[in-house]
Amino acid sequence: MEVSNQEQKRVRLKQFLKILSEDPSLAGGEKLQNAGSLADLLVYTGYYPRNDTVDMAKVVSLLLKKLGHEAGSEDMVEHVINGGTVEEFMNKWKVGASG
Template sequence: MNQQQLAKMNTYNIATEQIDQISDSFQVMMRRKQRTLKVKEFLKRLSTDPSLDRNEAPTATNSISEWLNKTEYPIRQEMVFDYSKKRFVPSENKPRIDLADLMTRLLHKQGIECTFEDMMNFVLGGGTIEEFMNVHAPQKN
């Protein structure tokens, strides 16, 4: 092979790699968009779920801090290096809470071995939260 053919092959290889990277990025972006649309549809269905109507049956409500405490959710404070103090210090940013993980933990605390994804798919399939809880409630002996 001559120099020109090698240079051309190298250019084609680089172009192929770039196309693959763009394709991978596009697929990630599409999965993220699909996930966003799925969550929006789930929240829309929750807003019309009759089993969540507070006017019909008064129930005890918990704040998110009570849920965090009940599930022993691990809140991690990010540490950053402070160059003036020459040591790591807690970040000014508030810790993030993964609500899907929190819901999964709440389900597990109630003896339901399902995930938030399972609950979301059930509701998106036409069920209600109450039906999901009844179907997956732990069996009492």
């Protein structure tokens, strides 16, 4: 039985979110207190979705670029699924960072 591309994406997203929920570098949320709302992030990134559908992968990629990162959301997902933390990812992909 062949698994559809959509089903593969769904399984991968579920795996990513589970790993994120266990990521020690996100524990506590002290850094997230100033994060603002989704609407604020959309304005900050310059992303204006059509038909009220928000592509969160695109939002994350644009946010990473705004924060000075060379990588996008797919790179983050790959890093986390392969055992890395979000903190490691943020440090590794910062423009000008060695690693």
